[in-house]
Amino acid sequence: MSTAEPTRRRGFGRRGAAPDGPRATFRQLLPFILEHRPVLVWVAVLSILGALAGLAQPLLVGRVITVVEAGETLGWIVWALVALVVVNGIITGYQHYLLQRTGEGIVLSSRKRLVARILNLPIVEFDTRRTGDLVSRVGSDTTMLRAVLTQGLVEAVGGTVTFVGALIAMLIIDPVLLGLTVLVIAVAITVVTVLSGRVREASHAAQTKVGDVAAAVERGIGAVRTIRAAGATEREIAAIDEESTGAWRMGVQVARISALIVPVAGIALQVSFLVVLGVGGYRVASGAIEVADLVTFILFLFMMVMPLGLFFGAITSVNQALGALGRIQEILELPNESDADREIAPEAVLVGPANAGVQPEAPALVFDDVRFAYRGGDDAGDDGAERPAGVLRGVSFEVPRGKRVALVGPSGAGKSTILQLVERFYDPESGQIRLGGLDIKRLDRGELRAQIGYVEQDAPVLAGTIAENLRLASPDATDEECRAVLGAVNLGAVVDRDPAGIDAQVGEDGIMLSGGERQRLAIARALLAAPPILLLDESTSSLDGVNERLMREAIDAVAEDRTLLVIAHRLSTVVDSDAIIVLENGAVAGVGTHAELLGTTPLYRELAEHQLLAGPVA
Incomplete structure (x- = not known):
């Protein structure tokens, strides 16, 4: 595999952070809030009722x-005042509960949208973004x-009624x-x-x-064994400490x-109170107003x-939320794989067993002068200019059916x-890649991938049980089918060694x-x-001789009437192709059988003699 390819580039070295996203606006925040419109209307009504109850108290x-x-x-005045205080307290408590619950709802809906977008992003996005940073957006940013x-935006509706009522x-x-009061507040x-x-x-x-x-911690935990074996634990701790200090x-x-904003309201209150108390006392003494009027005014x-x-609190919280929302919106506004498909082919053809577009006589797979370079690489051309690293340069070949x-x-x-x-x-x-005679760019990705079983080089296993891993692509598979396929790849002993059987946990990764x-799983x-x-x-590649033989037998058993495209370094896997x-x-240096390539392609013979291809060379 190319050293320029993503699975290699996701190595031990640090990658730079993705560029900061655009600043979010309040208009972009509104959809998250308006999803809970009915509850917020009721909260606003309660806020207004509470404001009216509060305004009646000074009177x-x-x-x-x-x-x-x-x-x-x-007489009744005292009881009315007590009733207003109690009613105001009940309204405030219930309103607080509704706001907290709705705030959690906003976090939940934003996380759902963000996770759905992240898991549907084009693979190239994961080559340039750090996993920990994406996790942070789902966790920390959405919480903001x-x-x-919960910190004043909706309560400001009732506060506006109180403010205007008090002003009048x-x-x-x-x-x-x-x-004098308005001057201080301005x-x-x-x-x-x-x-x-x-x-x-x-x-x-x-x-x-x-x-x-989060990205630094994820990196350290993900490679903790490598870090300890290299004696780099303290350096990694120092690197994470540096990131934490920056945060x-x-x-x-x-x-x-x-801290400059929060005390402004308190200072305004104190200054206004002192001004009103001083000037108001003078006006009471001069007979301009009564004592009861001054107390009510205060x-x-x-x-x-x-x-x-x-x-003021709402302004602060909204601006903090908009800062976090900018990072969320950066991901939500990225095109997903489906968006890319619609740009390429607005009316994609769906591949299926009975689809008339598939040509039965066509090869299962065709590469026709395919050129491709991973984003971010560079390769100097003959003229000295830097060009994208060409991982594939005009590759053409056919894979016949079966x-x-x-x-x-x-x-x-x-x-x-x-x-x-x-x-x-x-x-x-x-160039063009064709599946059954159809350009795969015009095929729905989901239907395309349903036609293909893909076992990656590093054979990732998801945290969970053996059964959950098996059913990732076959959610309706029975326990019997799971056990049968495990036996076929010589994993029966793994199931037998745990009382939970196929429900045994496999651990993180x-x-x-x-x-x-x-790999066998x-x-x-x-x-x-x-x-x-x-x-x-x-x-x-990770199997010993016995398990490799059993694996080849299992693959041979399922290979009948199926098309296989296999990457291998062992001669035993190659010679029967x-x-x-x-x-x-x-680029393609040669095509043929094992015997043909030994005579026609020096590179193949060299690989057979010196690389991981083991066995007799004719």
Whole structure:
């Protein structure tokens, strides 16, 4: 496999972070909120009712003062005031519950959308993005959206009613005191407006740093055995500490800016209170207003500034959420594989056993002058100019139906790339790949892959049980079918050694299995699906002689009436092939049988003599 290919490039070295995404706008945030419109309407109604209940309290307090000064009995006024306080408390508690629940709903829906998009992204996106950063977007960034509801945005609806109601009442009581109060509040609003944009930028940068930390931790955990064997544990800890410190610095920057916003409402309240108390006391002494009016005005002042605090908090939380949403939107706006298909062929032909478009007499698979280069590589041309690294350079060959064709060649020749192009993990830059006579670019990817069983070079095994791994491509397979295919690949002993049988856990990345067992399990998964075409990428490279023989027997048993395209380094796997394709530097160096290639292709003979191909050479 080429050293330029993604499975090689996902090596131990660090990859740079993906570029920062665009800043999100409030309009992009609205769809997440409006998904819960019915609940939010009810919350808004409760907020308004709570505001009205709160606005009535200063009026009743003023009435209490007036009644006491007149020497009259309070009567119903006290009970009405108590009732308003209790009702306001009940409304506030229930509203808080609805907001928290709805906030969790926003996190859930955003995670569902993000996960669905990530798992449908073109494979090339995973070559340039770090796994930990993507996980961070699903976990940390989506959580930030909760704050939009739980930290004041919807409550600001009721706060607006309270603010406006208090403003009107204060205007009626004393326009002079109101003018002084509005002047103080206007200064506070100006300060918050200036700082809010900086909060969004700092929050986006902070979330990006959190993604860097997650990527560094994921890298360290994923390669923990290699790191310890290399004595690099302390260096990895230091590298993660460095990323964590960077995230801490950005978090402190957000906290620093927020610290300038949070006390603004309190300062505005204190300054307004002192101004109103001083000027209001003078106006009471001069007879311009009554004591009851001053007390009522001060109560309304407190009621007006409290929603102002909610409003400032909402600005901060919304800007932090928009910083995180920018990273979420970056992924949501990426085209998925289906989008790419629609651009290539708006009316794709679906491949199926009875599809009239498939030509029965056509070869199962054809490569016609296919050229392909992985993104990011470079190769100097004859003129000295840097050009994309050409992994495949004009490759052409045919795979007849029901035949076994082997791909051989030195490392970097492009063997694994060919299989990935057949699976449409990537599309060629030029040339054509045909399945049953049809250009695979015009085939639905899902239907195409249903025709193909693919066993990758590193035979990945998913965390879970043996049965879950087997049923990945065959969800309806019975336990008996699972056991039969495990026996066919000589994994019966693995099932028998655990009381759970096929429900035995395999561990993270199949760590509880040996390398050969993981490879055989991956092959069993492909065999269980029984597709008409099998792609095997060095599928016996981790097997000893006995298991290799059993594996070849299992493959031979299922190969009848199926087409096999096999990458192998062992002569025992190659010699029985109907045809062998020799690749060198991304081009076809020879095609023929084992005997023919020994006489016509020097590279093949050299591989047979010196590489992992073992056995007698004619």
